[in-house]
């Protein structure tokens with residue numbers, strides 16, 4: 001008989017928690033039991049202001065009625081349908097609706113269940129595309145230092161966060177990395193896109209010269225790097241990457257898992273920066289984080305290059321049991337409806353200045369060495385405690401939760417990315433929580 005009977009309902013040991021200090025957490029757990037709009041409810045009944053949209057995903061806020069109803073209805077009507085060689089109508093409707101809001105030319109969508117899967121899917125599309133167009137020697141993938149592209153093998157190979165890579169062997173071969181774009185000496189306390197450092201994009205030319213363009217399939221970057229602590233592209237940087245990729249026949253992939261769906265005040269970061277990549281990876285906001293879903297947007301030329309062989313043949317040997325799952329599709333359609341009805345994909349643009357003013361009012365508070373902002377993203381970088389990196393920011397995270405705000409920390413950086421429904425009053429409230437926390441920690 002299963003030993004489940006011996007486990008008390010509150011035993012925390014069985015669940016090996018992701019990206020968590022398990023032993024520390026289980027000694028003093030922080031539990032969320034309910035959520036509505038901008039707030040969580042903690043297990044002791046306290047309301048917690050959500051300063052991070054869950055994990056950068058609940059862009060429309062929590063437990064929105066349309067999304068909840070759509071999921072309930074879909075679960076009762078068509079719970080699951082095979083995704084291979086079979087279809088169900090709403091996933092096609094969803095793909096069309098997504099293409100409608102995507103940057104021009106992004107005419108096709110491949111569904112996944114997470115950002116990590118979207119990234120690995122995009123890398124595979126890039127490699128296979130080079131092969132089907134007769135450029136099969138282009139097998140190399142170029143990422144960037146400090147990049148985060150999820151946790152699957154493709155994503156950690158092109159990613160550049162050392163702790164996410166070092167335990168896992170040799171990863172994908174044939175990967176190189178561009179330098180990151182964080183220049184605190186010159187750009188600290190910039191508002192929005194920083195002035196200095198755009199020329200670092202030219203490092204891609206050096207990498208191309210080293211390996212030869214004929215060996216390189218794709219370059220992948222986050223237009224704004226999130227997980228690594230909010231690193232912005234300096235002025236002109238993304239445009240220059242686009243030019244270099246075009247010059248050398250290299251595909252440009254934007255990983256928009258956090259920037260997609262309104263985070264910057266435009267539907268996608270590609271719109272914000274006026275730079276259109278060849279492939280866009282998304283997840284999170286596509287279904288408001290409610291049901292796992294990811295979507296990879298692909299330019300028409302790339303998709304069409306696959307549609308050439310005999311018609312009875314599968315064109316791309318890739319997919320997931322849950323690609324375009326009906327309940328996830330219903331949740332995503334209701335999410336898009338909610339975004340549209342409430343203007344959420346552009347709301348960040350209306351709030352960007354207010355948000356920036358509020359964040360930058362923290363300049364001069366204890367420990368603060370930089371403040372960065374773009375759209376509805378903010379980062380407050382703290383001076384690390386000597387010999388104990390990450391400890392100070394983690395203290396801030398715990399104190400903020402005790403005070404009634406959910407913030408996110410990575411290294412010694414506090415990252416903020418609230419739901420796009422946040423009010424000006426709630427922005428003040430969130431920033432005041434951070435201010436009080438900074439004054440209270442060691």
Ligand code: PXG
Pocket residue numbers: 055056113114115116117119148149150151222226227228255256257258283284408410415
């Ligand atoms: N790409 C990017 C750019 C991401 O930010 C992923 C891929 C992977 O997505 P999945 O769905 O596989 O987790 C992400 C995820 C944080 C944080 O606190 C960020 C992410 C996930 C969890 C926490 O910064 N981003």
